Amino acid sequence: MPNDHNHDHSSGDHHHAPKVRSENEKVVLVAFLLTFSFMLAELIGGLLSGSLALIADAGHMLTDAGALALAWAGFRFGRRKSDDRRTFGYMRFEILAGFVNAVTLILLVGWIAWEAVMRLIAPSPVLAGPMLVIAVLGLVVNIGVYWMLRRGDRDHVNIRGAMVHVLGDLLGSVAAIVAAITIWLTGWTPIDPILSVLLSVIVLRSAWMLLKASMNVLMEGAPNNIVVSDMQQTLVADVPGVEDVQHVHVWSITSGQPVATMEVRLSDSADPAATTAAIKHCLSTTFGIAHATVEIDWEHREDDCVLIPD
Template sequence: MDHGHDHSGHDHDHGHGGHNHAPEVGANNERVVLAGLVLTFGFMLAELVGGLLSGSLALIADAGHMFTDAAALALAWAGFRFGRRRRDDKRTFGYMRFEILAGLVNAVTLIALVGWIAWEAVQRLLSPEPVHAGPMLVIAVLGLVVNAGVYWLLSRGDTGHLNIRGAMVHVLGDLLGSVAAIVAAVVIWATGWTPVDPILSVLLSALVLRSAWVLLKASLNVLMEGTPGNVVVSELKAELVAKVPGLAGVDHVHVWSITSGQPSTTMEVQLAEGAEAPEVVRAVKRVLLEDFGIAHSTIEVDWGQGDPICVLDPRAGGHDHDHDHDHGKGEGQGAALPNPT
């Protein structure tokens, strides 16, 4: 359908109250992830050497985990870096979805790592190898300190963001790995029982696998344009009809996320007799923003009569539907209605 609106000349801002804090938040996320990357990669090398010298699977597994952490943090950093690029004619949402791809890779690498650790643990249980508890304990304690520092750094970022959450899951797994290595070193030093090393590695892997599965599902949900977790479409429709005067019905609702924390929606609304379309659309947008956190909405008015026209420009003809986009602009032909917030 040809809707006759050309928005190519508009600088659209979907932030709250006319302000867009996304670049500032993205830059902060980028800084904390980069700092975490440097610390993680540096200690990963030290832990790998320590694991090889001490013969500890727990340390080697944790070093392998830290390597995937470094890769995950590098992907997250690249995601934030590319995600701040401006949109163009080919990518109208810019590169924001790159962050979700990075989150998906993080989840897959975690699951693959768990499989490798489980295989190595079985081999160690079948054929025990000597473990030097002293070096293992020193490296494990240092690892605990480094991982705690990286986790604290990441917590300074936007913890609601899928990529930050993914990186924190990786680092939390490393932190628990350091704790497991400390326990294993103490047990081996006190009793000489080396099977504790692979056993604790498997228990740790089970915890990491659960977190990785949650991250994988969240990433796939965004990529499949699934409904965000805080939105139930049937409840959204019912709440709009209940709260918006002059709104008779809501159909053809689609809710998805462009990237983590940026939900969008399109829908078709029916007006009650005598209702004013601009007021109804503004009220719908207000409820979507305040109750569901949806700042980017496209509302189509179903006129239910022969030859509908654009409500914002009564001179226009030949429109099949009226689209009103919440782009923060209230001037000009085909412009959006003013943002009520």
């Protein structure tokens, strides 16, 4: 029976995607409502005061609200169970949302840089008083939202993406306060676009890291903490009965959910069931992989070829 294989999965029901913590969904939803509500207030304040800086910051907060809405949708869809077409469930939707967040941030930074150049070329009048009041209120709201997001699962790509958005707007509120005070005291309006560009550089770095992380998952790359060659060497060295490990594939279904498949060649004296259990234990404890499919190379064990049940 050389064509029989052992497809051994880790313990647990692998027919259902891991549950997303409901706390994440609630935190992101409340953060979205706060951000969207203050965005409307800031937009109205900007229109009434004629402050382009506040209108631009309202646009920034609108982007934040969109990112939080995407994150909430990711968690909402992520709780759906798997079906015949999506055997791992809908967890990957969260990574798609994180990718959109990163791309949006990069585009936003480009827009801010363009606006900053335009304002340096043709400065616009700014009412420092209303700008300062609204910027302080925005800082309070952003601190509250950021604190709420920190209570969620910060290892989640969507929580990280939302935090990057809110952190960018929090720093934007600080810059607006500094700019408003400077304009109030000196009348020097170029301080506003200059600070916006400096803060955008910080946001761009975080956005780039988020983009790389989400792209790695979408491209089914190995998690950053796992080196396939090291995994092969560890299994051969630490698991008795394992002579060779080939055809290794490691990827992530979503943030923090690595999976692996591999083919192993066993020694003649090794017990297939016991050795497979030892491989699973090593993958779980050493590499954090709780879901693995292990196929045994039976071509070198023709006399012992049996089908090992899950």
